[in-house]
Amino acid sequence: MIAALRLGESRVLVLRGAAGIGKSALLAHAEVRANGFRMLRAAGVESEMELAFAGLHQLCAPLFDRLPSLPPPQRAALETVFRLREGAPPDNFLVGLAVLGLFADASAKEPLLCLVDDAQWLDRASAQVIGFVARRLLAESVALILATRRTGPELIGLPELEVAGLAEPDAHTLLNAVTLTRLDRHISDRIVAETGGNPLALVELTRGLTATQMAGGLGLTDAGTLPGRIEDSFLHRIQELPAASRRLLLIAAAEPVGDPGLVRRAADRLDVPFPAAADDTDGLLSLAERVTFRHPLVRSAVYRAAEPHDRRAAHLALAEVTDRPDAADRRAWHLAAAAAGPDEEVAAELERSAAQAQARGGMAAAAAFLRRAVVLTADPRRRTDRLLAAAEACLPAGDVDEVRRLLKVLGEQQLDELAAGRVMALRGQVAFASGHGHEATELLLASAQRLAAADDQLARDVLMPAWGVATSVAQPESLRAVSFAARALPAPADPRPIDLLLDGLTLLVTDGRAVAAPALREAAKILLDISVDDVVKWGWVAAGVAGAVWDDDAMRDMYARHVRLIREAGVLTDLPYHLATLCLITSWSGDFPAAAALIAEADTVSQAIGSPMPPYPQLRLLSLQGREAEAAEIIGTTITNSLAAGFGLGLIAANWAAAVLYNGLARYPEALRAIRANGDLFDANLSAWVLPELVEAAVRAGESEVALDALARLVEETQPFGTPFARGIEARTRALVAEGADADDLYRQAIEKLGRTNLRPELARAHLVYGEWLRRERRRADAREHLRTAYDLFVAIGMEGFAERARRELIATGETVRRRTAAAAADVELTAQERQIAQLVRSGLTNPEVGARLFLxxxxxEWHLRKVFGKLGVTSRRQLRDALPRTISGDAVGLIGPQG
Incomplete structure (x- = not known):
């Protein structure tokens, strides 16, 4: 690792092994070998595990002078979590990207070696960020070595070295070196076997035993675990120390930061003579630039063996001397540990610390503070409030099991209507997070009905996600129940954007699109300017409104704005969904390279945050491209998974994709079967967008009654809206069932209207069906004109299935047509990541901006870009523009705007 680092490469290694096995010794060895490197060190502390970003703060504190070099959003994220500024809680993954940038900057002139000991005791937020960074090191000349007893979920999958015990001969050599008498071979064999060659155990377990005990194997009969036996060994040494030294050890064990000044001031509070006590710790404690124990098991032995009143005294002393503004959470934690029973003042301070932790993005820490506050709360009502707040904090922290436990405790309390409604809302969110969509809808609906009596605004806030969940289930009865519940609430005196959205969506279900149209149009207009907070909270539901009013321009503007706001806010957990919606309109616009770039970015983010997205964007793109083999496999998987999870939205999306695919391939009965598989599933947008496919498939399959019925339903959907999108789709679909001059006029209307949209695939399809109709009418010259236009458009866009359908129609008119495909040879040799980087660089983004997009x-x-230049035979970014195939209507980045 050290050699590779000197060559400018990055390396990561997790050292895993039992306590005392030698992991810390290996870290020290690496430090000695890394002459001329910059060092960063951190160590997990068991008592600090609930303090968000505490471990990361240790690691990064020496680099704070480099924070100004980071892009503003990344700098703000780190300064917020390290309490260097006030701000909204940043996404942990944005923090990870900032740390990656900080490490890269610090390693520009000299290699950087990061050593983390006792990683099993890192706070969860720090472990997540460090794991995130470790997976993205490549060309930064940074090495990260983590020592841990067990591999937590944040570190799984990283390169790992299991540190085992000494080989038997070496174990015997060490044992003989630390014993004063020659041991019987059977006794030494037993000791070596029981310790597993653990060097610390071999040294410590024999310390303090008499020659008789060693020779006879007495004193080694404790049946406890090895770490416990090593702790006992340290404990024997501790018990032999003077009282003042033991108290100093306890103060140091209770103080998680390792600040010698803090330990000294706390010792003064407890009348511990500092110099004398510090000098007489038998080498178990070191007080230099930082307070360190000989081994982490010394710390745990000291702390666990202390009497409760002594522990409380140590924590109280530490609380009294912890007076820095940025250490208020540690002060509160010490006060809580010092409390012998319920204490409202301390509980209130913990509650304030929870709010501060939440503002820094430490949701797990916030939940921990609130859980501790519950224990210290005597008043039943306050205790219930804090229990509920703790449960609500655990949910975004991802601790669903803890939410369930707290909900069980809450179920045993006497709750008023407001608290009962919030509890039920939590149960609904847990159900949705667990994949139980139907149950989630019922619980959220019941919650809103209980909340309505106490707080109708809060009830509407619950009904908004309930509507979204019901949409994902795609069951009409669920949507109707939620919608009628919303209609039953009194109209707000000063409606918020969320109120206007909910009103429009509920009218859509209860009264139909014609009645809902004015409210939906008003909501679509206002929702183009909602705040980033609203986008985060319910933007995933708002995204459907522009589609519901058949406004492709509004869809494009809204989706691009949501992506930009989410990216700027650093809410990376929500970014894949918003990238997926932007990909929908991008694919629909015929900009397939841009859509592919958005899909790749969404996949990158999803992998980074460990939350896979449904493949709806891929389905849309592949179906339009006519790539049957790939599309059919994903369609089948999506249908299977959606049926198992009860998510009707996935079924609608998969069958819509199948209908588009098979209509493009001129296999109309298969397209018809796919649409019929949706049954009575309902979605405000997809259900309407499926109807044109149904009419076309039914007409071509000779199912005229099915086609007429679907057309009537489509007209109900499009008539309330006069957009070119709505009018163009309606005219094209009407023409399919019309005859003579009416059909001719409708086809021309469709081409004119769709020509005013950005939906190039729909325009190309209008030319195609018109050309097909003209050929059947024996107007071959006119047919060739439209079929050629369709064919050229399909080829340019990359719609291979529809292009082949148009080519066959042209041949039927007597024209010779050579099969063509969209030029894409220029980037065939590039990997997916290289292609992403090349597209983003060609769009004008700098390397830091590209890195921010792709978590690099x-x-x-720059390393990847050099490989791209070599493969494409170019030497500059300017040449890259001509070396890559151009998009049809703009680059993926152009839709969003550069953002570091």
């Missing part, structure tokens, strides 16, 4: 450091982007 600028140096890694």
């Amino acid at each position: 450091s600028p140096r890694t982007v």
Whole structure:
């Protein structure tokens, strides 16, 4: 690792092994070998596990002078979590990207070696960020070595070295070196076997035993675990120390930061003579630049063996001397540990610390503070409030099991209507997070009905996600129940954007699109300017409104704005969904390279945050491209998974994709079967968008009654809206069932209207069906004109299935047509990531901006870019523009705007 680092490469290694096995010794060895490197060190502390970003703060504190070099959003994220500024809670993954940038900058002139000991005791937020960074190191000249007893979920999958015990001969050599008498071979064999060659155990377990005990194997008969036996060994040494030294050890064990000044001031509070006590710890404690124990098991042995009143005294002393403004959470934690029973003042301070932790993005820490506050709360009502707040904090922290436990406790309390409604809302969110869509809808609906009596605004806030969940289930009865519940609430005196949205969506279900049209149009207009907070909370539901009013321009503007706001806010957990919606309109616009770039970015983010997205964007793109083999496999998987999870939205999306695919391939009965598989599933947008496919498939399959019925339903959907999108789709679909001059006029209307949209695939399809109709009418010259236009458009866009359908129609008119495909040879040799980087660079983004998009450091982007230049035979970014195939209507980045 050290050699590779000197060559400018990055390396990561997790050292896993039992306590005392030698992991810390290996870290020290690496530090000695890394002459000329910059060092960063951190160590997990068991008592600090609930303090968000505490471990990361240790690691990054020496680099704070480099924070100004980071892009503003990344700098703000780190300064917020390290309490260097006030701000909204940043996404942990944005924090990870910032740390990656910080490490890359610090390693620009000299290699950087990061050593983390006792990683099993890192706070969860720090472990997540460090794991995130470790997976993205490549060309930064950074090495990260983590020592841990067990591999937590944040570190799984990283390169790992299991540190085992000494080989038997070496174990015997060490044992003989630390014993004063020659041991019987049977006794030494037993000791070596029981310790597993653990060097610390071999040294410590024999310390303090008499020659008789060693020779006879007495004193080694404790049946406890090895760490416990090592702790006992340390404990024997501790018990032999003077009282003042033991108290100093306890103060140091209770103080998680390792600040010698803090330990000294706390010792003064407890009348511990500091110099004398510090000098007489038998080498178990070191007080230099930082307070460190000989081994982490010394700390745990000291703390666990202390009497409760002594522990409380140590924590109280530490609380009294912890007076820095940025350490208020540690002060509160010490006060809580010092409390012998319920204490409202301390509980209130913990509650304030929870709010501060939440503002820094430490949701797990916020939940921990609130859970501790519950224990210290005597008043039943306050205790219930804090229990509920703790449960609500655990949910975004991802601790669903803890939410369930707290909900069980809450179920045993006497709750008023407001608290009962909030509890039920939590149960609904847990159900949805667990994949139980139907149950989630019922619980959220019941919650809103209970909340309505106490707080109708809060009830509407619950009904908004309930409507979204019901949509994902896609069951009409669920949507109707939620919608009628919303209609029953009194109209707000000063409606918020969320109120206007909910009103429009509920009218859509209860009264139909014609009645809902004015409210939906008003909501679509206002929703183009909602705040980033609203986008985060319910933007995933708002995204459907522009589609519901058949406004492709509004869809494009709204989806692009949501992506930009979410990216700027650093809410990366929500970014894949918003990228997926932007991909929908991008694919529909015929900009397939841009859509593919958005899909790749969404996949990158999803992998980074460990939350896979449904493949709806891929389905849309592949179906339009006519790539049957790939599309059919994903369609089948999506249908299977959606049926198992009860998510009707997935079925609608999969069958819509199948209908488009098979209509493009001129296999109309298969397209018809796919649409019929949806049954009575309902979605405000997809259900309407499926209807044109149903009419076309039914007409071509000779199912005229089915076609007429679907057309009537489509007209109900489009008539309330006069957009070119709505009018163009309606005219094209009407023409399919019309005859003579009426059909001719409708086809021309469709081409004119769709020509005013950005929906190039729909325009090309209008030319195609018109050309097909003209050929059947024996107007071959006119047919060739429209079929050629359709064919050229399909080829340019990359719609291979529809292009082949148009080519066959042209041949039927007597024209010779050579099969063509969209030019894409220029980037065939590039990997998916290289293609992403090349597209983003061609769009004008800098290396740091590309890195921010793809969770890479600028140096890694540059490394990939050099490979791209070599493969494409170019030497500059300007040449890259001509070396890659151009998009049809703009680059993926152009839709969003550069953002670091």
